[in-house]
Amino acid sequence: MAIKLGVSLYSLQEDYYLGKLDLEGCIERVSNEVGADGIEFLPDQMPLPGWPELSKEAVDLWFSWMEKYNTVPTSYGAVFFDTMYKNRMLTVKEVVDLTIEDLKRAARLGFKVYRTGIIRKEHLEILERCLPVAEELGIQIATEIHAPRGIHTWWTQEWLEVIQRTGTKAGGFVPDMGIFSVSLPVPFVKRLLREGANEAIIARIEEAYRAKEPLSEEDVRGMGGNEKDLQALSSINRLVYDDPEWLREVLPYTKHIHGKFYEMTEDYQESSIDYANAIRVLLDAGWDGYISSEYEGQRHYFDIGCDTYMDPVEQCRRHHVMIKNLIAKLSGR
């Protein structure tokens, strides 16, 4: 199977945050309970001992876990520190220096994809200046294609232009499946309803979004919408539904995909994101790489007074079943 499955440890954040799991425990769950081998790691979320220094002992520990749990490092999720100081942004050179050190850490831990992003224009120059080091290290600098920024926006197109102009082998993308959103995240709607939104108004906001005829604030107020309904509207305006066919434009530079999802039902459905058409394009293109489950629904249960806990391991397991089912169905197996 050209499509391989992994998990971003981001998915297990709640258990780590509360001290129920440590980094090794997260890797163990992915391997033994989700049954996947690809590990996506955010070092600033679940740091190795001594971080951000990376000692030989820490590297050995990391690889001992990979061996023990029969897992492989896939994508290294970098965090931005441009806003380190209150009185100014870091300069281009400062961020280049930090990124080069970070690329070296990622490569020492065995990662082939360095997931970063383009937020401000300067990042294009910053990442281009890091490309020669990435080439030497054998790691790909991959910018995430993430809502509210889709494939046909400058954030993606201008990085594509850099990759093609330089002919680099070390530049690419991590598309996030959230760019194929067909509705608000299901758990987010549940939260809005807990907080007083109107179910019928949210349904109309979502219908209008899917019809690509988005409602205005006046429309929602005219329906008797309250502040929570307006929050639904402003949130849906930041969602993206790109034509899944557009994926083909970036797949030649894509080794890793974020399998964003918000909530898997017991019968393996994620109704907020158009997985079927995205997987169809991946199969048709013969794409080879990891889809890394990125469960992000937990945060919609973090409001004070809400006692819902979603088991992220079970959520990721269901997510993998969904993808395997789609692959089997779409490839006629």
Add this chain to the structure above:
Amino acid sequence: MNEKYLICEEGLRNVVQDGKKVGWEFWLRIPYYAGVPLSMIDHLKVTIDGEAVPEEAIRFNTSCGEVFTLQELETVTTYRWEYGEKARITVLQDDGLAPGRHKLEVDVALRIIYMPKGNSSYAWAEFDVE
């Protein structure tokens, strides 16, 4: 972000030095999905029983035992507030809190580059103080 988990279950306690109450403290988790250098804390506002605590009375205690005022935090890039770390926050206040129930409110924000409008998170909790 993470509202229901921000204020930790350890609650509110008076700080006693040489037999005298000199303030009170609580524990706070980071309002983000990763750890950051302390300089990236944009603001930390604390309210007790509806009264805003003066900024200069607040101290952030690092996991390695260093203590910083909020103004000092602006230049602290070598120590981090880790994801999941329960940071001890001390408020200097003569005589501490009176025994009984108190309402604590916290408004905390980090400077995150892709959240240009800020990511201010608000949490509250009520605790009994001995």
